[in-house]
Amino acid sequence: MISEGRGGRRGGRTSSARASTSMTTRHALLPFLQSQSQTALTRLYQRPSSCLSIFRLLGPIERQIVMNLLWLEASVPTSALASWVSREGKTPFDDALATLTALHILANAAVKLTLSPAFKTSMRHAVTGGGASASFGVPADLDEKRAPPSVEALDNHALERWETILHYMVSSGTGQTPSRPSQGVLYLLQRSGLMAPNIGQQLQITSPGFQFLLHTPHAQLWELLLQYLQMVEERQMDLVEVLSFLFMLSTMELGRDYSTEFLSETQKAMLEDLRDYGLIWQRKANSRRFCPTRLATTLTSSLPPLPTAAGTGAGSSGQAQGFIILETNYRLYAYTDNPLQTAVLNLFVSVKSRFPNLVVGSITRDSVRKALANGITAEQIISYLTTYAHPQMRKNKPLLPVTVQDQIRLWELERNRVKSQEGYLYTQFASHADYEYVLNYAKQLDTVLWENSAKRCFFGRLEGHANIRGFIERRTGGNPGVNG
Structure with a gap:
């Protein structure tokens, strides 16, 4: 864990080349975390596994800043750290400070730089292995009769669950009958806009859903998980507990059993959902132990989540x-x-x-x-x-x-040659003067879509009908005399 997380110093300056890499590989979860309150993030930072996972999601410049401040007891003037940065790297450096401040990892980046106390303490425990927290999961007792499945079996399980979701997306609406995912997965696909009901109320893939198939399996997984996080509040779940469990899974060891006894009620409720997505394996629904699959252990890693997959994801073979x-x-x-x-x-x-x-x-x-x-x-x-x-x-x-x-x-x-638009056709004007008078008023409202002066008729947008009808009634004393 230390070798993956440590940023360290290389030379005395932050190069613009590495800075651009930081900006182009920004993880999709970071904007979501930045939108959370300081109270929620402080609670999240009390767990070492969460701090280590978020550290992995940061860009190279952010990680280097964190590691340079992690073991300092006193704050550092911002100008002192900025003196290490080249002229070309100043903008990426300022962006990195803004990112860390928005995540409340930096307490105050205006004048002096210091890590927030909760993040600093937990990150130190994550790097050194200190503390008595069970945030990295509690391994279950060894059971010779019920040994955990092999890594190959876990990979096959994850691949089967994940490809069931993708295969249902591309096969629905085509008359084929692929294996159907759980109702929770179908609801998530519909809420995320990847699938939508057709005229026959059957779910079929949408344009965003097809674009979803072009993404890497890692990006696909996080796109669904972000939608899952958006639904946490309406399901009356604790967002911090949900995030901390996902981060906990990303730091667990593949092929090892973990106990459910130390999980919160929210995290126990998540087990069913994560089974459907292929992130965990359980022998039974009420089992007191579970195994994370490679989909889970690589959530905050750069390693491929499905190395054996031959699917459509951009990271597959x-x-x-x-x-x-x-x-x-x-x-x-x-x-x-x-x-x-x-x-x-x-x-x-x-x-x-x-x-x-x-x-x-x-x-x-x-x-x-x-x-x-x-x-x-x-x-x-x-x-x-x-x-x-x-x-x-x-x-x-x-x-x-x-x-x-x-x-x-x-x-x-x-x-796309012909486009339909709802509106009203106005005909049977008493005179050409009346027609011109009403038409000019409709043009002032910018609601005219079509007009025919010879037949004294025009077609207007739906949203302008009330104003046009009121104008005609006022002109004719409450008797429109016009079909519209």
């Missing part, structure tokens, strides 16, 4: 090598035997043949229009094909055939 070849005649060859990747292709490809390690199909007008109807955009289809292009394709410039890219965009424009 499927993307690392690429598997799609696209020809100028719209013919597509996908060298994969993964059912999840095949299901994703089914969203916008007309599949012709399937072999043990090859899928052959074509991108057609009907297949693209079907994808567009599900909320997937042309740019997302092109982005997917680019992301998962075969290494042989990457020798081409441009990577994808221009004719295919242009045609996919044209099919989208073709679908």
